[in-house]
Amino acid sequence: MKKLDSSGALTPHDNQGPTRGRNSGESDMTSLLHPTRRGLLLAGGAGLLTAALPGHVAAQGAPIKIGFQLHRTGIGAAYGRWYERTAQAALKAINDGGGIAGRPVELLFEDDATDPKRGAEVVDKLTQSDGCDVVMGTLFSHVVMGSAPRAGELKVPYLVCSEGYHVASGALNRWTLQPGITDVRSQIQAMAPWVSANLGKKVAMVFPDYAFGYDHRDFFTAAIAAQGGEVVAQIAIPPTETTFTRYFPQIPAGTEVIYHVMVGPAVLTFVKELGEFYGSGAKPQLFGFIDSLEAVDTATPGLEFLEGSHFWEAHPRVKPADAGEHEAAYRAAVGVDDNGASVSDPADVATYSHMFSTWETLFFLKQAMEAAGYTGPADRQKLVEAMEAIGDMPYGIERPQGAKVFNGKTHQVFGTQNISQIQGGKLVRVHQTSMADGAYDDAVDYTTMAF
Amino acid sequence: MAFGPFLLLALMEGLVTSATLALAAAGLSLVFGVMRVVNVAHGEFYMLGAVLAWAVAALVPGPPALAFLAALVVAPLLVGALAAAADGLILKRLNYDPEATIVATIGLLYMIQQATLSLYGPNANPVQAPFDWRIQLPWFGYSGYKLFVILAAGLVLLALWAFMTRTKAGLIMRATQVDRTTARAFGINVDRVYMGTFALGAGLAALAGVLIVPIQQAHYLMGGDPLLLSFIVVIIGGLGSLRGTLIAALVIGLSDGVISMFFTPTLAKILATLLVAMVLVFRPHGLFGAKA
Amino acid sequence: MTGGGVTGGGVKVWVLHLALLAVLFSAQFWLSPYHATNLVRIMVLAVFAMGYNLAFGYTGLLSLGHALLLAAGMYAAGLPAQLWGWSAGPAFIAGVAGGGLMAAAVGLLALRTAGVSFMIVTLMFAQAGFLTLLYFAPITGGDDGFALANASRRIFGFDLSADTPRFLAAFVIFALGLLASLALVRSPFGRSMVAMRENEERSRMLGYNPFMVKLAALACSGLYAGAAGAAYALLFGYAGASFATIQYSILPMLYVLLGGAGTTLGPFLGALVMFALIEAASGLTSAYFFLVGAALVALVLFAPKGILGTIRERWVRWLP
Structure with missing residues (x-):
């Protein structure tokens, strides 16, 4: 177990393990000798988990190796470390529960520097040099786009945790799947009816001027029109921008809702400046994607302006009063408190609405490998076919975010979404969508493509 | 929004951008002018200033203004010392050869960036402004601190101008800028002037970082953008010309x-x-x- | 900067280069598939660096905008393949031409400046190019870029997504690039390039037109960068705007300085060593870029002429 404790933010090597961390669930000496509060909580959480999982027997035989393409450096680094923590927790849970088909599981992390070229090299390294059975983990969609062709050439299953619409749009290949998180098209479509019914019908959109932003622009504009609403302004912000006030006058008078989705280190500035711009005067309703505030404390000074505004969340960061029965065990295992921050450092806020995807992807992989009778790389094609055959997946500790349906034709999973309101500086869930809200027609049938 | 207020806002925002640019570029211009050295790591000194402001704010109890004042002193000193060390250990040995210094400062950039990622982490952290003051105009609201940044940029440039033209140290630096060999012949310790200039340039970058971090966030990759813009400002403005x-x-x-x-x-x-x-x-x- | 070594050596020089090519060709038989694929990447990057070396190492043009030329080649090859289904051969030629034309266009304007201003102007053109790729996202795919269809990655019936054809294609491009650059720098034109680097004023008095020599050198450099960009898109099946970022302008400079500016084999050696360094360092620490930075500083302090530049200076005077 990598030592995750961080008593002070300026501690050397905080949260930076060896790049090529290998972990098959055993504790290492440092954390045994100096058990931290977090370590103990983790152990407690794992106890809960193992009780919840069937077949609690020690795993035997040669380990199954899973390569994890990680944003440890570069612009995605804030997401990367939470992806790593969550995947480590899921790994421990799986190994404590007997591994996959009785075999122990290893995770091999490799940094892709959030760069598409390095991403393809990492797929290569994990597959050809380290002998991984599958590769998973990527978040940023340009890294997915750059890496997927190489995964297709190597004929290695490549499971992404990115929420981009690139998989279901048909742009990739038979070896690339997204089984752990609903894509952005479905998320947006599921939100639109609630936004139009509760916040307003005249919407101004503010989004980053690149692919992720265009998905929002195109799918939300269509979805709100279907609800009888209208997008009155589309304001695309260049990715190099660090200040935003000058764009706010483009928001037309009479706008009822500002829909914002920003990513990257400048998002806080965006929200602060929006607050300064409107101040205490009359202002439109605000609806944002939590991507704007992942890894950011909603009670940060300067964000008071967000009080009362609404956010999409895939997985509510603040534990709802009516949370599912597995929520507590999941949080304990990953080391997240009820506010969605690290148990060892309340200022270290999780990327809670994205990181569950690594957990669910690992359990999806376990299910598919066991169904396929997977024994080694020769069975990779059988493994993809077994994944494509998976459909309904009920709520459980394997899927703490909620029940899912995997569409084998589009290689994309679908789940429910949440809308939360900031009340007293905390995100409180006010609505949960249904699975049907996010359904759309298939754009591709990967199962007809050659391997 | 009507055209008038829109233009007013655009001009105000433009002034803030100008102030940011001038602050970030002043140190680069100085180093460029006196030493003829292209410091690619300049943006990282700026970033270190912002990150140190965050660290000081975390360590100093009491009102944000106190921590801010402390950061205004501490960050430039620490960063200046780091730059002085880099000058003595690396740049001096390269004899300030233009191409070699570019490569060396690219190396420095990677080292500072990665060290910051390891020690400080990948998150963007906010630093509170020393005061919380907002102006409400009839058409829109505006941050009072942003106006303060414009003022501060003016003061910093004025102080730098006074330093360069009214003090002996400034005179020596200008003499070195005009002719390094003659300056040496007149008994000026050029090595020390260079080290001082490099440290001062880095300190100015750190000061800019501290001043600007309340309207942005401290992030380990934040040095790239100002670097590019400062280069542009310095070149357009003409080598070493503060005006x-x-x-x-x-x-x-x-x-x-x-x-x-x-x-x-x-x-x-x-x-x-x-x-x-x-x-x-x-x-x-x-x-x-x-x-x- | 390095001087001399451009014309001496004769037979020895050609034997050395052909021997290197022979070793590289045979590498596909004795390297593991993983390392062979990495060698393909290194050869493609080395082509890019060889182009940079023509501009910087020989002609003295310190550009910080070569990412634009790489991206020009990548998109000039990738877009026709993506939009109109061009096959790899025509797409590659379009890519090479795209890189060369872009370099000529940039050169016409940027070569009015020199030194640090040239560096900044090229940097700004590259930045404008990067933003243009984002602006036309409906066509270029923006920052996401696009994956090339396998149907476009075929040449003479061979599938470039398979290991052996890919290796051979990269090898042919690299070998042609290397031999062309050797012939170029040993030609009269090559000597006029070096004259620009050493003393532009004197060469003007000797009757050269410095602007035209530099423009031609930059255009040649662009042909190489275009070839590398096109090769990456076709061999690895992806084109994206990240290749137009400043990082990809700095990379060839590092390769060239590491291997030795103004040496024909320096770019390849630099790309090889840097790739190996990152590969090894990323196994030791997550802060491997710190090691890269430290290596750069150490290099410039202790071996400022790069590996081959130092070897040439001390031991092997005839090295081109």
């Missing part, structure tokens, strides 16, 4: 603000970038630089 730096910052900041009113944002960025490139192409020594 040129100020005017170039104003021109670029304001035109960036106003151009963004008329074009879609990314197109505005493209046009602004090409415009600056064209100025350089047709005025290769900048608007105010002496012909080399």
Whole structure:
């Protein structure tokens, strides 16, 4: 177990393990000798988990190796470390529960520097040099786009945790799947009816001027029109921008809702400046994607302006009063408190609405490998076919975010979404969508493509 | 929003951009002018200033203003000391050869960036402004601290100008800038002048980081953008000309603000970038630089 | 900067280069598939660096905008393949031409400046190019870029997504690039390039037109960068705007300085060593870029002429 404790933010090597961390669930000496509060909580959480999982027997035989393409450096680094923590927790849970088909599981992390070229090299390294059975983990969609062709050439299953619409749009290949998180098209479509019914019908959109932003622009504009609403302004912000006030006058008078989705280190500035711009005067309703505030404390000074505004969340960061029965065990295992921050450092806020995807992807992989009778790389094609055959997946500790349906034709999973309101500086869930809200027609049938 | 208020906002934002640019570019201009050294790591010194402001805010109890004042002193000193060490250990040994220093400072950039990622982490952290004051105009609200940044930039540049023209140290630096060999012949310790200049330039970058971090966030990759813009300002303004730096910052900041009113944002960025490139192409020594 | 070594050596020089090519060709038989694929990447990057070396190492043009030329080649090859289904051969030629034309266009304007201003102007053109790729996202795919269809990655019936054809294609491009650059720098034109680097004023008095020599050198450099960009898109099946970022302008400079500016084999050696360094360092620490930075500083302090530049200076005077 990598030592995750961080008593002070300026501690050397905080949260930076060896790049090529290998972990098959055993504790290492440092954390045994100096058990931290977090370590103990983790152990407690794992106890809960193992009780919840069937077949609690020690795993035997040669380990199954899973390569994890990680944003440890570069612009995605804030997401990367939470992806790593969550995947480590899921790994421990799986190994404590007997591994996959009785075999122990290893995770091999490799940094892709959030760069598409390095991403393809990492797929290569994990597959050809380290002998991984599958590769998973990527978040940023340009890294997915750059890496997927190489995964297709190597004929290695490549499971992404990115929420981009690139998989279901048909742009990739038979070896690339997204089984752990609903894509952005479905998320947006599921939100639109609630936004139009509760916040307003005249919407101004503010989004980053690149692919992720265009998905929002195109799918939300269509979805709100279907609800009888209208997008009155589309304001695309260049990715190099660090200040935003000058764009706010483009928001037309009479706008009822500002829909914002920003990513990257400048998002806080965006929200602060929006607050300064409107101040205490009359202002439109605000609806944002939590991507704007992942890894950011909603009670940060300067964000008071967000009080009362609404956010999409895939997985509510603040534990709802009516949370599912597995929520507590999941949080304990990953080391997240009820506010969605690290148990060892309340200022270290999780990327809670994205990181569950690594957990669910690992359990999806376990299910598919066991169904396929997977024994080694020769069975990779059988493994993809077994994944494509998976459909309904009920709520459980394997899927703490909620029940899912995997569409084998589009290689994309679908789940429910949440809308939360900031009340007293905390995100409180006010609505949960249904699975049907996010359904759309298939754009591709990967199962007809050659391997 | 009507055109008038829109223009007013664009101009205010342009002025803030100008102030940011002038602050970030002042140190680069100094180093460039006196030492003829292109410091690619300049943006990282700026970033270190912002990150140190965050660290000081976390360590100093009491009101944010107190921590802010402490950071204004501590960050430039620490960063200046780091720069002095880099000068003595690396740049001096390279004899300030232009190409070698570019490579060495690229190496320095990677080292500072990665060390910050390891020690400070990948998150963007906010630092509270020393005061919380907001102006409400009839059409829109505006941050009082942003106006303070404009004022602070003016004061810093004024102080730097006074230092360069009114003090003995400034005189020595200017003498070294004009002719290194003659300066040495007159008994000026050029090595010490260079070390001092490099440290002062880095300290100014750190000061800019501290001043600007309340309207942005401290993030380990935040040094890239100011680096690019400061380069542009310094070149357009003419090598080592403080007045040129100020005017170039104003021109670029304001035109960036106003151009963004008329074009879609990314197109505005493209046009602004090409415009600056064209100025350089047709005025290769900048608007105010002496012909080399 | 390095001097001399451009013309001496004769037969020894050609034997050395052909021997290197022979070793590289045979590498596909004795390297593991993983390392062979990495060698393909290194050869493609080395082509890019060889182009940079022509501009910087020989002609003295310190550009910080070569990412634009790389991206020009990548998109000039990738877009026709993506939009109109061009096959790899025509797409590659379009890519090479795209890189060369872009370099000529940039050169016409940027070469009015020199030194640091040239560096900044090229940097700004590259930045404008990067933003343009984002602005036309409906066509270029923006920052996401696009994956090339396998149907476009075929040449003479061979599938470039398979290991052996890919290796051979990269090898042929690299070998042609290396031999062409050797012939170029040993030609009269090559000597006029070096004259620009050493003393532009004197060469003007000797009757050269410095602007035209530099423009031609930059255009050649662009042909190489275009070839590398096109090769990456076709061999690895992806084109994206990240290749137009400043990082990809700095990379060839590092390769060239590491291997030795103004040496024909320096770019390849630099790309090889840097790739190996990152590969090894990323196994030791997550802060491997710190090691890269430290290596750069150490290099410039202790071997400022790069590996081959130092070897040439001390031991092997005839090295081109």
